[in-house]
Structure formats: structure tokens, C-alpha cells
Amino acid sequence: MLKTYTYANLATEDIEKLVLRNSDPNLSIQSTVNEIIEEVRQQGDSALVQYAAKFDQVQLDQLYLEKDEIEELAMTISREQQRALEIAFQNIHKFHSVQTKRERVVETMPGVKCWREIRPIEKVGLYIPGGSAVLPSTLLMLGVPARIAGCKQIVVCSPPQKNGKINGFVAYCLLLLKIDRIYLVGGAQAVAAMAFGTSTIPKVDKIFGPGNQFVTKAKSTIQSLTNVSIDMPAGPSEVLVIADETANPAYVAADLLAQAEHGADSQAILVATSADIVDQVIKELASQIAVLPRQEIASMAIDNSYAVIVKDLREAMQFSNLYAPEHLILEIDSWQTITSLILNAGSVFLGHLTPESAGDYASGTNHTLPTSGYARSYSGVSVDSFVKKITFQSISEEGIQQIGSTVEILAELEGLHAHKNAVTIRKK
Amino acid sequence: MLKTYTYANLATEDIEKLVLRNSDPNLSIQSTVNEIIEEVRQQGDSALVQYAAKFDQVQLDQLYLEKDEIEELAMTISREQQRALEIAFQNIHKFHSVQTKRERVVETMPGVKCWREIRPIEKVGLYIPGGSAVLPSTLLMLGVPARIAGCKQIVVCSPPQKNGKINGFVAYCLLLLKIDRIYLVGGAQAVAAMAFGTSTIPKVDKIFGPGNQFVTKAKSTIQSLTNVSIDMPAGPSEVLVIADETANPAYVAADLLAQAEHGADSQAILVATSADIVDQVIKELASQIAVLPRQEIASMAIDNSYAVIVKDLREAMQFSNLYAPEHLILEIDSWQTITSLILNAGSVFLGHLTPESAGDYASGTNHTLPTSGYARSYSGVSVDSFVKKITFQSISEEGIQQIGSTVEILAELEGLHAHKNAVTIRKK
Numbered sequence: 118m119l120k121t122y123t124y125a126n127l128a129t130e131d132i133e134k135l136v137l138r139n140s141d142p143n144l145s146i147q148s149t150v151n152e153i154i155e156e157v158r159q160q161g162d163s164a165l166v167q168y169a170a171k172f173d174q175v176q177l178d179q180l181y182l183e184k185d186e187i188e189e190l191a192m193t194i195s196r197e198q199q200r201a202l203e204i205a206f207q208n209i210h211k212f213h214s215v216q217t218k219r220e221r222v223v224e225t226m227p228g229v230k231c232w233r234e235i236r237p238i239e240k241v242g243l244y245i246p247g248g249s250a251v252l253p254s255t256l257l258m259l260g261v262p263a264r265i266a267g268c269k270q271i272v273v274c275s276p277p278q279k280n281g282k283i284n285g286f287v288a289y290c291l292l293l294l295k296i297d298r299i300y301l302v303g304g305a306q307a308v309a310a311m312a313f314g315t316s317t318i319p320k321v322d323k324i325f326g327p328g329n330q331f332v333t334k335a336k337s338t339i340q341s342l343t344n345v346s347i348d349m350p351a352g353p354s355e356v357l358v359i360a361d362e363t364a365n366p367a368y369v370a371a372d373l374l375a376q377a378e379h380g381a382d383s384q385a386i387l388v389a390t391s392a393d394i395v396d397q398v399i400k401e402l403a404s405q406i407a408v409l410p411r412q413e414i415a416s417m418a419i420d421n422s423y424a425v426i427v428k429d430l431r432e433a434m435q436f437s438n439l440y441a442p443e444h445l446i447l448e449i450d451s452w453q454t455i456t457s458l459i460l461n462a463g464s465v466f467l468g469h470l471t472p473e474s475a476g477d478y479a480s481g482t483n484h485t486l487p488t489s490g491y492a493r494s495y496s497g498v499s500v501d502s503f504v505k506k507i508t509f510q511s512i513s514e515e516g517i518q519q520i521g522s523t524v525e526i527l528a529e530l531e532g533l534h535a536h537k538n539a540v541t542i543r544k545k
Numbered sequence: 546m547l548k549t550y551t552y553a554n555l556a557t558e559d560i561e562k563l564v565l566r567n568s569d570p571n572l573s574i575q576s577t578v579n580e581i582i583e584e585v586r587q588q589g590d591s592a593l594v595q596y597a598a599k600f601d602q603v604q605l606d607q608l609y610l611e612k613d614e615i616e617e618l619a620m621t622i623s624r625e626q627q628r629a630l631e632i633a634f635q636n637i638h639k640f641h642s643v644q645t646k647r648e649r650v651v652e653t654m655p656g657v658k659c660w661r662e663i664r665p666i667e668k669v670g671l672y673i674p675g676g677s678a679v680l681p682s683t684l685l686m687l688g689v690p691a692r693i694a695g696c697k698q699i700v701v702c703s704p705p706q707k708n709g710k711i712n713g714f715v716a717y718c719l720l721l722l723k724i725d726r727i728y729l730v731g732g733a734q735a736v737a738a739m740a741f742g743t744s745t746i747p748k749v750d751k752i753f754g755p756g757n758q759f760v761t762k763a764k765s766t767i768q769s770l771t772n773v774s775i776d777m778p779a780g781p782s783e784v785l786v787i788a789d790e791t792a793n794p795a796y797v798a799a800d801l802l803a804q805a806e807h808g809a810d811s812q813a814i815l816v817a818t819s820a821d822i823v824d825q826v827i828k829e830l831a832s833q834i835a836v837l838p839r840q841e842i843a844s845m846a847i848d849n850s851y852a853v854i855v856k857d858l859r860e861a862m863q864f865s866n867l868y869a870p871e872h873l874i875l876e877i878d879s880w881q882t883i884t885s886l887i888l889n890a891g892s893v894f895l896g897h898l899t900p901e902s903a904g905d906y907a908s909g910t911n912h913t914l915p916t917s918g919y920a921r922s923y924s925g926v927s928v929d930s931f932v933k934k935i936t937f938q939s940i941s942e943e944g945i946q947q948i949g950s951t952v953e954i955l956a957e958l959e960g961l962h963a964h965k966n967a968v969t970i971r972k973k
Binding site: 482 | 622625626629630632633635636639643644646648649651653654657659661662664667680681682714750751765768769772773774778795796799800802803805806807833837838839843880884887888889890891892893894895896897899900901902903904905906907908909910917918919920921922923924925929933934935936937938939940941942944945948950951952954955956958959960961962963964966967968970971
């Protein structure tokens with residue numbers, strides 16, 4: 118069950134160890150991934166067909182499905198399910214659509230005008246995991262900001278089911294996003310195909326999406342091999358729940374288990390202001406876990422997790438900032454007073470009635486978030502992730518006179534005379 | 546001299562080859578860098594002292610300079626030079642200070658409030674190249690947005706001069722930025738020190754800055770080895786100039802040479818609407834290059850570059866977008882009509898009186914920009930690069946009733962029952 122530590126008793130090195138994520142330098146994964154990438158780069162489509170036979174147990178005649186088939190599949194799900202996906206789509210769209218703002222032109226000196234303009238990344242690749250965990254929500258989380266950004270080409274790859282199709286939920290999301298084609302390619306081979314392009318699959322500029330260890334390793338490998346970029350490095354999912362005496366132990370336990378059911382390597386950290394709270398949550402964990410279908414996975418993840426007892430909320434935030442959780446839940450009455458202390462987190466859930474699962478699916482925020490401590494320097498996916506901001510400047514005759522000598526002096530002191538000359542020649 | 550192609554005669558594969566940057570997979574660099582990283586990780590400060598002796602030919606008693614010494618060095622430069630650095634500082638500050646905006650709270654459903662808040666990356670490392678090319682401008686370009694973002698700890702590393710000091714220009718920039726300490730560490734060892742931390746050098750969350758091949762390779766290596774992130778992948782600098790019959794060939798040549806003097810591997814691409822323009826620019830290149838101190842470097846870079854003749858500005862922009870230049874200069878009268886066609890570029894210079902060197906130093910825009918085609922998916926450095934945007938949400942009693950069943954349905958269809966339960970338990 119949940120290991121428990123008392124913050125006051127922990128030395129700096131203990132804390133450093135606690136906030137360190139399990140890193141599994143599985144070298145066999147890297148060599149498999151390298152092999153797959155090389156095969157796809159050299160053999161293209163035929164490698165993809167072979168991997169589908171090998172990994173997905175399906176013989177594909179065609180590497181994609183088109184609109185009519187997508188529509189047909191989308192109609193196999195219930196109206197209630199369609200409606201739930203529509204609401205999620207709308208909320209995600211509403212939240213993300215405030216994220217692009219035109220910035221004003223700044224005249225830094227008379228006649229020197231500078232500004233930034235937003236341009237979509239032209240070609241993006243979205244990887245949607247399939248197999249045991251089918252994640253239509255991920256397609257919405259990546260597809261909606263890509264659409265708002267205005268990306269010209271949105272390439273979606275997802276592993277085929279054994280019947281050579283995709284599931285109806287994913288199909289319905291494609292309809293909502295007005296994406297007319299989905300490529301039936303999964304795993305590291307999908308990442309390689311989007312990075313290098315094949316006869317069928319277009320090469321993209323940036324690849325997004327979660328996946329298993331092979332997908333993750335393939336993304337980091339193509340990031341260093343090519344000039345295709347990726348959304349962010351990925352690790353197992355994690356939550357840190359801060360609870361004080363106002364918390365409902367049943368809610369806290371439910372949130373920890375929602376994290377734990379993701380995978381045995383997930384972490385669900387409890388930071389509580391008393392040992393009593395921890396005890397109550399542990400009791401709730403035991404009773405709630407007993408009825409979960411993914412009980413076995415969840416209990417392995419709980420064994421991989423821990424609780425920390427702190428003296429107050431300030432200390433709780435101190436630990437949380439050191440951990441830099443992907444998800445942070447504040448199950449406290451007084452959350453308004455401490456949000457300003459939050460420095461490192463991916464997404465934050467405030468108060469007793471705000472479970473992480475709301476944000477995972479439907480509240481509107483993005484669920485593609487930095488894990489493994491990357492919340493110290495990365496943001497989650499947003500419209501920002503699908504655009505570039507290009508700087509522009511325009512200098513008038515007055516401007517070149519105003520700024521000219523400054524540039525000449527600075528170019529000279531850096532020993533770059535042609536830089537200087539480009540100004541001098543225009544000042545005349 | 547400048548090789549010339551005609552766009553209409555180029556096949557798709559020719560264009561693909563032309564827009565491809567020289568990639569030099571120098572394996573000996575990787576193994577040297579790996580060795581340096583490992584030494585610094587294991588030996589810390591003593592490795593840094595040894596590398597200073599080996600690479601910078603200086604025996605350091607102390608790995609940093611502090612305020613009083615920085616002030617003293619800053620006073621060794623002329624008042625005119627100080628003033629030029631001040632103006633650059635002010636313009637950069639003015640331009641970057643409009644880049645952080647509070648976003649509004651979005652109520653995606655009644656009782657479901659979502660928003661983003663900006664938090665600085667706490668600890669950032671700035672690498673400032675030294676040695677032959679001392680780049681105080683780079684310190685301003687990285688230091689100003691770090692200050693505006695509100696980063697708590699700004700670690701600056703730069704290689705020591707042979708006297709164990711830094712140059713006065715860098716010192717004066719440190720004063721302007723109110724940074725009280727500079728670490729006398731250069732090369733791959735500086736990157737490793739900031740990534741792992743030593744007794745003297747603090748570990749940071751993100752590393753910024755240009756450098757030679759060793760620095761660049763060290764950055765990409767620590768990005769894959771650790772959870773320290775980097776600003777962007779780096780390659781040789783490049784410019785693409787679009788010129789029509791309104792262009793002044795002398796200005797165009799001056800801009801191409803300003804790029805070419807950076808290094809033999811720099812690219813200076815000319816895209817012109819007639820062969821006549823290319824001829825005139827080539828003549829100007831010959832006469833201007835003859836008087837440049839860095840003539841040899843510049844002429845190697847020009848040999849490494851080319852001109853493309855296009856039939857009109859639309860075709861010019863087509864090629865430019867395929868190339869995705871770090872710097873794009875439009876030496877045309879009618880730039881207003883084609884800026885909307887610009888899709889891929891780092892920074893754009895508009896009209897005949899806007900040389901790249903204005904933006905390199907003093908107009909206010911950032912000069913740390915995506916090279917090697919990364920402008921397809923990366924933006925240049927800005928305040929955005931020094932912050933995270935954290936999503937927040939708060940759900941009320943009304944909100945959980947509104948959103949509850951949607952989350953339950955979606956969790957159920959993904960087979961995640963504990964996710965569903967975290968909502969169900971709160972709806973009761």
C-alpha cells in the first residue's frame with residue numbers, strides 16, 4: 118500500500134530521490150526502434166504493411182480509411198456517446214480558441230517598427246494510440262488546437278484493429294474535426310512514416326501524441342535524427358493531490374486511483390497536512406480498489422507511489438513544486454490563497470469538486486501535459502504548440518538614421534564589418 | 546561565386562536538394578562531447594578547472610566573477626559603446642515586454658471555469674559564446690526575455706579570456722541585466738555543468754544559447770539524457786533575400802555578405818525576379834567582399850550559397866517557404882502585398898531600408914532564431930521561451946452536474962472506470 122514519509126524528517130537527498138521519476142533505460146527498446154525507423158525509411162509502405170501484419174495481426178490492402186468508411190464506422194456508436202464526444206469537442210474548442218491573440222506593433226524607435234505574426238505549422242502528424250487503450254479523447258485534444266491554429270495538413274495515424282478498421286469513437290471524432298482520412302499505422306513505424314514520409318503517408322513538420330515506450334522512444338529518436346520536431350518528451354502519467362482536513366478522503370482516493378489505473382508505472386502522490394488524512398485515504402483506497410476492473414494495474418501503481426505528511430499548505434506547495442507534477446489537485450477549501458505559490462505543474466484542479474478526469478475528457482483544457490518533471494520547463498499542448506510566431510520589422514528612412522549608429526558600433530565591437538556595412542550603405 | 550538556378554527548370558527533387566542544409570554527422574564530435582559530459586557529471590568543478598586550462602589556456606582559482614569585478618570590467622569600454630548597448634537593451638526590452646498577456650477565464654459550461662496562468666521557468670542557463678567571437682548581443686537577447694519572464698535564477702556561462710576575465714562588453718550587459726555573477730566556463734563543459742549542477746554551478750531547468758559544434762551537440766545530448774530542456778536545435782546561420790527590380794543591388798550584396806561573414810558554413814540565398822538582378826548583385830558582391838576583414842570566410846560561405854531566378858514574387862515566396870529561412874529579407878517595394886504569403890521563416894525584414902543587422906543587434910526583435918529548416922515548426926526565442934503556461938480549472942456544484950455525465954460516458958468508453966468513479970462519487 119501507500120508508503121508514507123514525513124516532510125520534516127526528509128533530508129534534501131531524500132527529497133531529491135522522491136521527486137525523481139523511475140527512468141528505465143531500456144536499451145533493447147532503442148535498438149528495436151532504430152531498426153523499425155530504418156526499415157520504414159528504406160522500404161516505406163511495404164514496411165508498414167509488414168509491421169501491421171506482425172504487430173497488429175492484420176493484413177492491410179490499403180494503409181488508410183477514407184471519409185465514407187469513417188462515416189459508416191462513426192454511426193456504429195450510440196447517440197449518447199456521440200453527444201458526449203460533441204460536448205467534449207465544444208468545450209475543448211471554446212477553451213482553446215482564446216489562445217491565439219494578435220500582438221500589437223511596437224515602434225521601438227521612431228521609424229523602427231517590430232511585431233510578431235502567427236503562422237500555423239503547415240503539416241502536423243497526430244499519433245492516436247489504439248490497441249487495448251483506444252483514446253478518442255486524445256484525438257480531440259490534438260485535433261482541436263491543430264484546427265484552430267489552421268494547420269493545412271493534419272495527418273492522423275492510429276493502429277488498425279484486427280478487422281483492419283478503427284473504432285467508432287475515433288471515427289466520430291474524425292468527423293467532428295472534419296478530417297477525411299486516417300492512416301492505419303501504429304507504433305514506432307507510424308512515427309517513422311510521418312517523419313520521413315512514404316508513398317502513402319505525408320512527411321510532416323511536427324509530431325504530436327502519446328504512446329507506449331516504442332512510440333515515445335521513436336519520437337525522441339526522430340527528434341535527434343531529423344528536423345521534424347515533437348510536442349514534448351513523454352513519460353508515465355502522474356498526479357499529486359494536496360489534501361487538508363477539509364478534504365473528502367473518498368474523493369482523494371478516487372482521484373489517486375483514476376491515475377493509478379493508467380498503468381503500473383503511473384504515480385499517484387498524496388501530500389496531506391496530517392497523518393490522519395493519510396490513514397483515512399488509505400482506508401478509502403482499499404475499499405474503492407476492490408471493485409475496479411483494472412484493480413491489478415492500479416494496485417501496482419499505488420505500490421509505486423507514496424504519501425508525504427506536511428505541516429501546512431505552504432510546505433505542501435514546496436514539495437509539489439519540487440516534484441513538478443503533470444496533474445495537481447488541490448482538495449482544500451482555501452485554494453484561492455495558494456494558487457500563486459504554484460510554480461511547476463502541468464494542469465491544476467482546484468477545490469473538492471474538480472476531479473482530474475473532468476480535464477482528461479471534457480472541461481476544455483488539454484490533457485497532453487508534461488510528465489517526469491518536465492513541468493519545470495514545458496507547458497502542455499495548446500494552440501501555441503501548432504503555430505510559430507514570426508517576428509517582422511520595417512525600418513523607415515528616419516528609422517535607419519535613428520538606429521544606424523547603434524548597429525554600427527555593436528557590429529564593430531563584435532568584429533563583424535559586413536554587418537556594419539549593411540547599415541552604413543543605407544545611411545548614406 | 547554564386548551558383549545560379551532558374552526555378553522553372555528545377556524538378557521537385559532538385560528543389561528538395563537545394564533546400565536541404567548541409568548536415569555534418571561528425572561522430573568524433575559526439576564522442577568528445579560524451580566524454581566531456583561524463584567528466585563534468587562525475588568530477589564537477591575540478592573537471593571545469595581542467596577544461597579551462599586545456600581549452601581556454603587559463604588557470605582559474607575561482608570559476609566565477611562577481612559584481613565588483615564585473616563593474617570594473619564594464620568601465621573599460623567607451624561611453625559610446627556603453628550607450629549603444631543601452632539602446633539595444635532598451636529596444637529589446639520594449640519589444641519583448643508586450644509578449645506576456647494574461648488570458649481571460651473561459652466558462653466552458655455553467656460552473657466549469659478554465660484558464661491559463663503564466664509562470665516563469667525558475668532556473669535558466671544562458672550560454673554566451675566567447676573566444677574569437679565575443680557576443681554581448683547574445684547576452685542581451687537571452688537575458689532580457691529571461692528578466693521579463695521573471696526567472697528566479699539566471700545562470701550565465703561564458704568561456705574565460707586568457708587573463709581569466711570576461712570582456713568589458715559582456716560585463717556591461719551583465720550590469721544592464723542586473724546579473725551579479727558570471728561563470729567562467731565555456732564549451733560542452735558549460736552545458737554539462739548547467740545540466741547536472743556542480744558544487745559551484747547551479748543545475749538549471751532549461752539551457753539557452755548558441756555556440757560551436759561542441760556546444761550544440763552537448764545541448765542535444767543533454768536534452769535526450771536528462772529532463773533539462775533546451776531552447777532549440779541549432780545549425781549554421783542563414784539568410785534568404787528576395788529581390789525584384791526595385792532592389793538596390795548594393796544593399797542586397799551587403800546583406801548577403803553580412804550573413805556570409807558569420808562562418809564558412811553559413812548560407813546566403815538570393816531569390817531574384819530576373820537574371821539581370823542576379824548579375825548586378827554578383828558584381829556588387831565582388832567589389833564589397835574585397836574590402837572585408839573576414840573576406841576568406843565570407844567567400845567560402847558564398848561558394849556554399851546560390852541564387853534562384855523566379856518569374857514573380859509569388860514564386861519567390863513559394864521557394865522561400867520551402868527553404869524556411871532563419872532570416873528573410875524582402876528587398877522589394879511591394880512587401881505589404883506578400884507578407885501574408887510568408888509561412889515559414891524565423892524573422893522577416895521588410896523593404897529596402899531594413900537590413901538584418903538591425904535585428905541582429907538593436908531593433909528589438911530577438912536574434913536567437915530557428916535555422917536548418919526548423920522555422921517550419923519552431924519560433925525564435927521570446928518571453929514565451931522562458932515561461933510555462935499552466936492550465937487551471939475550478940468546477941462548482943452546478944458544474945459537476947453539468948459536465949458529470951459527459952465525463953462518465955467518455956471514461957466508460959475508454960474503459961477507465963476509476964476515471965468515471967472520480968466524477969460519480971462527486972455527483973452524489
